[in-house]
Amino acid sequence: AQKITQTQPGMFVQEKEAVTLDCTYDTSDPSYGLFWYKQPSSGEMIFLIYQGSYDQQNATEGRYSLNFQKARKSANLVISASQLGDSAMYFCAMRVSGNNRLAFGKGNQVVVIP
Amino acid sequence: DAGVIQSPRHEVTEMGQEVTLRCKPISGHDYLFWYRQTMMRGLELLIYFNNNVPIDDSGMPEDRFSAKMPNASFSTLKIQPSEPRDSAVYFCASRSLASGSFTGELFFGEGSRLTVL
Numbered sequence: 001a002q003k004i005t006q007t008q009p010g011m012f013v014q015e016k017e018a019v020t021l022d023c024t025y026d027t028s029d030p031s032y033g034l035f036w037y038k039q040p041s042s043g044e045m046i047f048l049i050y051q052g053s054y055d056q057q058n059a060t061e062g063r064y065s066l067n068f069q070k071a072r073k074s075a076n077l078v079i080s081a082s083q084l085g086d087s088a089m090y091f092c093a094m095r096v097s098g099n100n101r102l103a104f105g106k107g108n109q110v111v112v113i114p
Numbered sequence: 115d116a117g118v119i120q121s122p123r124h125e126v127t128e129m130g131q132e133v134t135l136r137c138k139p140i141s142g143h144d145y146l147f148w149y150r151q152t153m154m155r156g157l158e159l160l161i162y163f164n165n166n167v168p169i170d171d172s173g174m175p176e177d178r179f180s181a182k183m184p185n186a187s188f189s190t191l192k193i194q195p196s197e198p199r200d201s202a203v204y205f206c207a208s209r210s211l212a213s214g215s216f217t218g219e220l221f222f223g224e225g226s227r228l229t230v231l
Contacts, residue, residue, distance in 0.1 A: 033216040043203065045222035052217055091157065097216040100145060101170065104157040 002027050002094050004105035013082045013112050020067070021077040021108045023092030031097035034075040036066065039107070040088040048090075051075055082112045116140070120206050120223035128231050132194040135226045137206030138187055144211040147220060148181055148191050151203045160204075163189065164211075196230045203227050 003026040013019040025034065036048040051059045051066045059066040067076040079086055092105040119138040127133055139146045147162040161171040166183045174181070178197070183189040193200055207220040 031216055033214075033218075035219055037222075043227070044224050045205065045207075045220075047219040047221070050217065050219060095216045099216075100147075100162060100164070101159055102147070102220055103159075106156045 002096060002099075002101070002103040004092050004094055004103055006092055006105035006108050008108050010109035010111065013086075013110060015082055015084060015112055015114050017082055018078060018080045019082055019086075019110060021079075021090050021092075021110070023075045023077065023105060025073050025075065025092070025094050027073075027094065027096055029096040029098075033095050034066070034068070035093040035095070035102065036064070036075075036077045037091045037093065037104075038086075038088045039091065040085075045091075049077070079110075082110075084112050084114065086110060087112045118206055118208055118221050118223035120204075120226050122226055123224065124227045124229075126229045126231065127196055129197055130195045131230075132192065133196045133200075133228060133230075135191040135204050135206075135228070137189045137191070137223060139189070139206070139208035140210075140221055141187065142210060143208035143221070145209050146183060146189050147207040147209075148189070149205040149207065151205060151225070152201075157205075160191070193228075196228075198230045201228055201230050 005024045032053045034051045038046045049061045049064045051068045063080045065078045089107040091107045095102045121136045148160040151157045160173045161181045163183045181191045203225045205225045207222045
């Protein structure tokens with residue numbers, strides 16, 4: 001079964017600083033995809049970034065980058081130059097090949113302070 | 115293009131009443147998913163459809179819950195009778211098969227917040 005672990009407590013981050021959100025996963029399938037979503041207080045789920053298990057390079061999307069360490073089964077999200085609008089819950093998720101279920105972790109709460 | 119559209123956004127009902135949540139997926143998407151989000155359990159997959167056919171309903175909590183997809187542009191999630199423990203945010207999401215077997219993000223609706231008194 002797929003398992004996603006996000007165990008960090010809520011985080012306070014100074015505006016313009018970088019923040020790293022931890023995510024570890026567990027699967028025996030060699031083919032899988034890892035996703036990060038943002039959920040602001042308004043409640044919608046916003047897709048941020050994707051990393052495939054066969055991708056040779058870490059994914060980047062603007063201020064978001066994914067620190068993918070396959071051997072350690074970790075896929076940490078890095079947000080650079082934090083902005084007040086980055087305050088939200090962040091969810092790590094995984095889908096394995098041949099299984100359409102996207103399994104989510106419990107989320108990390110981030111609060112950006114001016 | 116319009117995103118995934120859910121209605122109602124908020125629903126307050128009394129225990130024992132029937133609740134129907136509605137979803138319109140993104141046009142052309144082959145897969146439709148219903149998730150439930152609570153503080154205790156996080157985001158749980160309830161059921162998903164492929165080309166209007168239910169594929170996996172193992173996450174549906176009990177017989178009080180049912181979901182249908184009569185056509186490619188409409189799905190419902192029904193709870194009958196509702197109970198206070200059903201209070202949660204229910205999300206509908208869709209994606210395209212063309213995006214790959216394990217690639218391709220889910221596109222979420224804004225969610226339906228259900229409160230059962």
